[in-house]
Amino acid sequence: MSDYETVIGLEVHAELSTKTKIFCSCPTSFGAEPNTHTCPICMAMPGTLPVLNEKVVEYAVKAGLATNCEISKNSKNDRKNYFYPDLPKSYQISQFDKPLCEHGYVEIDADDGTKKQIRLLRIHIEEDAGKLNHDEFGGGSLVDLNRAGVPLIEIVSEPDLRSSQEAEQYLKKLKSILEYIEVSDCKMQEGSLRADVNVSVRKKGETKFGTRTEMKNMNSFRSIVRAIEYEANRQIDVLEDGGKIEQETLRWDEVSGKTFSMRDKEDAQDYRYFPDPDLVAIRLSDEYIENIKKQLPELPETRKQRYLEEYHLTEKDANIISSSKYLADLFEKASEICNNPKAVNNWIISDISKILNETEMEPIEIPFDCNQLAKLVILIDKGTISSSIAKKVLVELFENPRDPEEIIKEKGWIQISDEGAIKEVVLKVLSENPQSIADYKAGKDKALGFLVGQAMKQTKGQANPQMLNKMFIEEINKN
Amino acid sequence: MEITELTVHELIDKLQNKELTATQITQSYVGRMKEKEGDVKAFVTTLGDHAIEQAKSIDQKRENGENLGKYAGIPIGIKDNMCTKGIKTTCSSHMLENFVAPYDATVVEKLEKENIINLGKLNMDEFAMGSSTEHSYFKKTANPWNLNKVPGGSSGGSAAAVSANMVPWALGSDTGGSIRLPASFCGVVGLKPTYGLVSRYGLVAFASSLDQIGPITKDVEDAAILLNLIAGHDEKDTTSVVQEKKDYTANLKKDIKGKKIGVPKEFFGEGINQEVKESLEKAIETYKELGAEIEEFSLDVAQYALATYYIIACAEASSNLGRFDGIRYGYRAKECGNLKEIYKKSRSEGFGAEVKRRIILGTYVLSSGYYDAYYKKAQQVRTLVMKEFEKGFQKYDVILIPTSPTVAFDIGSKSSNPLEMYLADICTVSVNIAGLPGISIPCGVNKEGMPIGMQLIGNKFEEEKLLNMAYAFEQATKFRENYQPQFIK
Secondary structure, three states, X not given: OOOEEEEEEEEEEEEOOOOEOOOXXXXXXXOOOOOOOOOOOOOOOOOOOOOOOHHHXXXXXXXXXXXXXXXXXXXXXEEEEOOOOOOOOOEEEEOOOOOOEEEEEEEEEOOOOOEEEEEEEEEEEEEOOOEEEEOOOOOOEEEEOOOOOOEEEEEEEOOOEOOHHHHHHHHHHHHHHHHHOOOOOOOHHXXXXXXXXXXXXXXXXXXXXXXXXXXXEEOOHHHHHHHHHHHHHHHHHHHHOOOOOOOEEEEEEOOOOEEEEOOOOOOOOOOOXXXXXXXXXXXXXXXXXXHHHHHOOOOHXXXXXXXXXXXXXXXXXXXXXXXXXXXXXXXXXXHHHHOOHHHHHHXXXXXXXXXXXXXXXXXXXXXXXXXXXXXXXXHHHOXXXXXXXXXXXXXXXXXXXXXXXXXXXXXXXXXXXXXXXHHHHHHHHHHHOHXXXXXXXXXXXXXHHHHHHHHHHHOOOOEOHHHHHHXXXXXXXXX | OOHHHOOHHHHHHHHHOOOOOHHHHHHHHHHHHHHHHHHHOOEEEEOHHHHHHHHHHHHHHHHOOOOOOOOOOOEEEEEOOEOEOOEEOOOOOHHHOOOEOOOOOHHXXXXXXXXXXXXXXXXXXXHHOOOOOOOOOOOOOOEOOEOOEOOOOOOHXXXXXXXXXXXXXXXXXXXXXXXXXXHHHHOOEEEEOOOOOEOOOOEOOOOOOOOEEEEEEOOHHHHHHHHHHHEOOEOOEOOOOOOOOOOOOOOOOOOOXXXXXXXXHHHHOXXXXXXXXXXXXXXXXXXXXXXXXXXXXXXXXXXXXXXXXXXXXXXXXXXXXXXXXXXXXXXXXXXXXXXXXXXXXXXXXHOOHHHHHHHHHHHHHHOOOOOHHHHHHHHHHHHHHHHHHHHHHHHOOEEEEEOOOOOOOEOOOOOXXXXXXXXXXXXXXXXXXXXXXXXXXXXXXXXXXXXXXXEEEEOOOOHHHHHHHHHHHHHHHOHHHHOOOOXXX
């Protein structure tokens, strides 16, 4: 099996976060009642005509520049013809032979630790289709055209990826770039970022590509990784058994963890692409492209470098924080307010990341803001709360975000730093744990930790841990 | 003189000096419509009562001193492929038999703003595909000059209604000659404006790169007035051109002495009917008398225009008509077992034979493996045709050719032979291919008394010059005073 290498190419569809659709002025927002974000144009009523939303071009050019593409100054829209009820015009307006952006690349960390450029063949603009809802009661299918005409960019990579890890890295990098330049919210669970995955395998050293299969519309990193691994292994098994790979579209089944052939398509589709005569050519001036270039924000790679140099973060931490524009902004703003970047970094890398992972939340969905996080750090620094209380405050911030000071007041979580009160607890714990005293005296330092822990428990975590430490040692030594 | 015999500019004068009211005008037309519709069969939808109500309200408002503009109360007929809010827009197709658009086409909106009264929706070849109006799902419109003959197409209802004085003027649409050919067959004036001069928003698309809305009128001055009302950039149609507003009536009456007319010999050779040829030659003599300079030249690429036209038009149509799928609106076949059957049966039953023929043709020329040989090649020839015309307009102010090689033919005589029918468009399609303005004006009648049309072609956006040249000819020949349709049965 190790004789083989996997070759992966990805076609990523990202919904652009323009306010209105690509060819009409309907809103693009997600989750509305079916067919309420529609008009005669996106419903393809007879006689209606598309008008290209200039923001879509701007966003796509931005994406192209951020991924090192050449921007085409002379581009056009083409019609891709096919029948399906979610496609009201019976053609999708896309771009065929003159995409807006071409020949770019995205840099990732390859499996062997080196930097690797994943080349982009092209980025083009197109419209999304509607959605079919299969009615459980009536047995029929209902068409919802809210999504029809929502602008998309399709980012097509060259077959430069060699493992599922590389594919995941590439996707994460792409997602992070699109978030940074604010052209897509990349919410995978809402389908605003999805990928068609092309997989083939070949013997190592072989220069020709093997026959590829395609899995369409995948919208989670986890399933993409699993699907690539499954599919590569399946293809290797077929070849090892002397079989042939058929070029086809497969369906990935999340539950069984397998790919299935989609045999229901009788024959290969002929999309009969031709230039859309309803739309004039897209012509961009050098000045226009330059202007967008100037407006490009700092990209993840640059930010990461800055974090290494300015904040002296570790490579790993800088990677994690810079990967998400939201995390990076949170980090920088909170650090500035509390003047303790190291602490903010630690909170983001450990506790916040942990909660995000556990709840499968995207950074952009973090409910609290930089002020609240900074306040948390300040309260610890001032000794108002202990770090164990702070962890509880953080949980509270996720659940019901408000001023941390308010939270601790409300919950009565202010740290006990009163010597008399501390002494009282210390004496009580000592009287209950004579064995620990003996252990400590015998040189077992761990016993002290146990005693402090007991005291924290009795004070519900509110006692000042440094004072506890100090006082336990004093009291034991007195005896 | 009957009210319905007046031109629109005459009606406007009479409205202004209060010789006539909107109600009188509208009632006369509704009356004439009722009298002649049985013979001519020009309308798909008539709005008689509603039109009279509107006219009464306009008169009332005028009496109250409201300034409604000088066109308020003038009736019009509209080809049934332009969307009218709340009124059926059928494209003379079973597919859209009951379709009511929730919006107005931009041209309709413009007319409504002027308080122009819609008398009804006019018959046409289904989806504007045809040259005789025989391809309507509903009825075959007759030629008012001889009811056994076709009115031409596809705007046959519009041309016949104007010719028969059932409407004072009408809107048509022209993809390959659909305004000019019926205007020629019915002895009226038909103008196809430069591509991009009039908004296509709300015009049910046949071939998007060729379609253009234009006036069909009793005389050239009316055509200029109606063009004034409908021309102009529309932000809903990005192919409509931004340019300064012109008054197309301003230069109508200018002297044409010294103007150069190019006559391409290819349009006067084989295939052209002798009487048509003679009539055109007489027209050329008239222009000479008016002081214009005539020169013969060669426009030989034009011979490929017809083939080019049918490839491009059908290709675009095959895609444009995909939306009629039985899902959201329009005809849906009954008892379909699955999705594929909905598509198959709805489209098979909803479209007529000619529409299906063109969809199949268009699908074929766009198919992989054929695209380069047909569609791409056609686009290349299209560029050549444009260049050839450009060269012509470096020398000539206008180009003069027949509108059709023949006069109106008998109903049924060509409907079984599609290719012969396509040949009726041979003189008109190159104008669409090149995106130029073209006007058809009557220049005589043949022995049977059927009108003959002369076509003038202008350079892009030079409608003023085109109308000026047409007007001079019309004033010199007075066709309308000499000939009137006879409704021969």
